[in-house]
Amino acid sequence: MAMAIVASLPGNLFSSVPSTRPSNDSNATSYSPPAPPIPVPRYPPPREKSKPPPPKQTNPAFKIPHHRTKYYKPVREGVISSDGDRSVVIGENGVSYLLPDAPFEFQYSYSETPSVKPLAIREPAFLPFAPPTMARPWTGKAPLKPKKKKIPLFDSFNPPPPGTKGVKFVEMPGPYQLGKYPEEGMTRKEILGEPLTRHEIQMLVKPMLSDNRQVNLGRDGLTHNMLELVHSHWKRRRVCKVKCKGVPTVDMKNVCRHLEAKTGGKIVHRVGGVVYLFRGRNYNYATRPQYPVMLWKPAAPIYPKLIQDAPEGLTKEEADDLRKKGKKLLPICKLAKNGVYINLVRDVRTAFEGSPLAKIDCKGMHATDYKKLGAKLKELVPCVLLSFDEEQILMWRGHEWRSKYNYDSPSVPSYSDVANHSTQENPGQSEDRDTETVRSSPKMMSLWNRAIESSKAIVLEETNLNPDELLTKVEEFETISQATEHSYPAVILASEDGTSVREISSGEDEEFFDNELEEEEDDDDDDDDFYDSDSFGEVDLTAAPGSLAIDEIAKRLDWMNEE
Numbered sequence: 001m002a003m004a005i006v007a008s009l010p011g012n013l014f015s016s017v018p019s020t021r022p023s024n025d026s027n028a029t030s031y032s033p034p035a036p037p038i039p040v041p042r043y044p045p046p047r048e049k050s051k052p053p054p055p056k057q058t059n060p061a062f063k064i065p066h067h068r069t070k071y072y073k074p075v076r077e078g079v080i081s082s083d084g085d086r087s088v089v090i091g092e093n094g095v096s097y098l099l100p101d102a103p104f105e106f107q108y109s110y111s112e113t114p115s116v117k118p119l120a121i122r123e124p125a126f127l128p129f130a131p132p133t134m135a136r137p138w139t140g141k142a143p144l145k146p147k148k149k150k151i152p153l154f155d156s157f158n159p160p161p162p163g164t165k166g167v168k169f170v171e172m173p174g175p176y177q178l179g180k181y182p183e184e185g186m187t188r189k190e191i192l193g194e195p196l197t198r199h200e201i202q203m204l205v206k207p208m209l210s211d212n213r214q215v216n217l218g219r220d221g222l223t224h225n226m227l228e229l230v231h232s233h234w235k236r237r238r239v240c241k242v243k244c245k246g247v248p249t250v251d252m253k254n255v256c257r258h259l260e261a262k263t264g265g266k267i268v269h270r271v272g273g274v275v276y277l278f279r280g281r282n283y284n285y286a287t288r289p290q291y292p293v294m295l296w297k298p299a300a301p302i303y304p305k306l307i308q309d310a311p312e313g314l315t316k317e318e319a320d321d322l323r324k325k326g327k328k329l330l331p332i333c334k335l336a337k338n339g340v341y342i343n344l345v346r347d348v349r350t351a352f353e354g355s356p357l358a359k360i361d362c363k364g365m366h367a368t369d370y371k372k373l374g375a376k377l378k379e380l381v382p383c384v385l386l387s388f389d390e391e392q393i394l395m396w397r398g399h400e401w402r403s404k405y406n407y408d409s410p411s412v413p414s415y416s417d418v419a420n421h422s423t424q425e426n427p428g429q430s431e432d433r434d435t436e437t438v439r440s441s442p443k444m445m446s447l448w449n450r451a452i453e454s455s456k457a458i459v460l461e462e463t464n465l466n467p468d469e470l471l472t473k474v475e476e477f478e479t480i481s482q483a484t485e486h487s488y489p490a491v492i493l494a495s496e497d498g499t500s501v502r503e504i505s506s507g508e509d510e511e512f513f514d515n516e517l518e519e520e521e522d523d524d525d526d527d528d529d530f531y532d533s534d535s536f537g538e539v540d541l542t543a544a545p546g547s548l549a550i551d552e553i554a555k556r557l558d559w560m561n562e563e
Contacts, residue, residue, distance in 0.1 A: 072302070074120045081125035088125040094118055095301055097127055103289060104262075108298050111248055111258045112221035114375060118301035129292045154235060156284045157182050170236045174281060175200050185282040188264045193281030196268060204239050205269045205276050214241040214274075218338075219369060221248045222258050224294045230263050231288050234279040240265070244273040247372045249340045251380060264289070273340040306375055311384045313399045322357060323386055326394040331361035341373070345380045349404060352383070352397040360393040367391075405445050 081088040085100040094113045096105035107113060108128075136143060159170045173182045177194075185191040196204070215229055233240040248255050252275075256267050259277060269276040310316045332351045335341060344360075351358040362370035367388075374385050374393045383395040465473070 071122055072120050086127055106224055108224055109220050110222045110262055111255050114303055116303055118303055120302040122299040128294045128296050128298050155286045171238050183282050191280040191282050192266055201268050208239050208241050208276060214243045217242055217244040219246040227262055227291055235285045238279055240277045242275040242277055245338045247369055249273045249342055250344055250376045252342055306385050307387060322396055326357050326359055329357055329359050331359045334361040337365050348377060348381050356397050358395050363391045
């Protein structure tokens with residue numbers, strides 16, 4: 001009944017409903033379903049989009065490989081690329097760039113270039129400087145019109161008067177002594193002028209101690225573009241503050257030497273990794289040396305591997321055995337990222353006094369940082385690098401290692417041998433027995449040598465002393481002898497030209513740079529230099545012997561002992 005109603009509706013697709021089901025008889029005609037009301041559209045297959053032809057690369061700069069390409073080209077010492085008078089050179093300082101009329105060969109980093117020669121380069125040899133002449137490329141816009149306002153060149157000898165509107169603070173040239181004026185200088189000696197006195201150094205450095213206007217020197221060391229940055233600081237200040245952190249602080253003398261050589265200034269003060277660079281009495285910003293700016297950071301060349309399977313003086317089996325022992329060794333220190341590592345060389349040398357292996361924990365640091373640290377320690381300590389596994393530097397002191405303590409002086413006999421020798425009743429047996437000696441601790445040896453040099457001695461009534469008790473007695477004796485003679489080194493000494501020199505006293509390692517002082521060739525040269533701001537105060541050096549407070553205490557003690 002329902003189907004009949006549906007069939008009678010208007011617009012019904014089916015005119016009538018079949019009353020009976022078609023039979024399955026084979027003789028019957030086959031049933032074919034009715035055609036759909038809307039035919040299924042047939043779309044043509046999608047056409048392939050034609051790719052535009054690649055643009056023609058006429059400029060060779062477009063073919064420079066990027067960081068994902070594997071470019072490798074072996075190089076030898078000499079010129080590897082040239083463009084007229086401009087060339088790329090491989091020499092003692094690695095990859096350098098030679099430009100006409102340049103005062104020296106330009107490099108990306110002057111202080112962090114390895115001493116070994118590179119094996120290959122990672123990119124084609126191009127100069128990272130702008131070409132001397134280059135037409136402006138079309139950018140779709142007309143070039144800007146030249147400005148009518150002419151900005152005068154900055155002259156340090158004729159600065160704008162103080163209080164001028166729109167002009168920042170500018171320090172006058174100098175300092176000068178009474179009756180002297182600035183003079184034009186061309187050489188470094190003429191620009192620096194006369195050496196600074198102690199009072200002048202105090203006047204220049206004290207305002208900069210708490211100033212945050214500084215040049216930051218990081219893992220790349222003294223870079224080329226940093227030279228112009230230092231001159232921009234010297235434009236308004238007489239002293240430029242340079243704060244060093246990271247890998248370069250392992251060898252601060254190298255950083256200071258390159259700073260003075262490349263900038264032409266003079267280091268007047270250093271506190272740890274902070275360096276104060278003086279521009280000179282006769283410095284003029286208008287006549288400063290102007291260097292081209294390096295437009296990009298060149299790719300670092302490929303150097304020989306630091307870790308070898310069989311290092312110097314070892315076979316592969318011996319090296320593997322040392323690496324296994326190094327896994328159980330405790331690190332002597334843990335280095336933080338972007339730290340100041342001035343005492344690292346001294347700590348490694350001290351560690352080699354007690355063990356042939358030394359390990360430094362560098363977890364959290366970048367891989368390139370602790371590999372650069374290992375390369376520096378290999379040259380400065382010196383030592384042999386074994387591995388960088390687990391972000392740790394494992395070093396071996398090598399066959400040519402020599403202790404920094406002089407053991408040729410009279411050695412201290414073993415306490416057990418001394419006791420056995422004193423209790424022997426038969427003296428004939430002592431001739432057959434070889435006397436064994438042991439090396440005392442480094443601290444005991446330093447006290448021993450100091451006592452011999454100062455011609456001081458003390459008689460010990462007690463003979464049954466262990467090593468710790470003996471060391472305590474010697475330290476007490478040294479303290480008493482220094483107190484009675486007030487023989488502590490002076491804090492500040494004045495040289496003939498008036499410059500101040502800091503002495504290394506007990507408990508601190510300080511060094512004050514002076515132009516006419518020679519660097520001491522000693523193992524402690526790599527120690528940190530610490531300079532407190534209070535040390536600029538005046539110190540009375542005219543105290544007569546016996547006028548100090550410690551002398552009065554010593555007199556009272558002698559008077560009490562006599563009673």
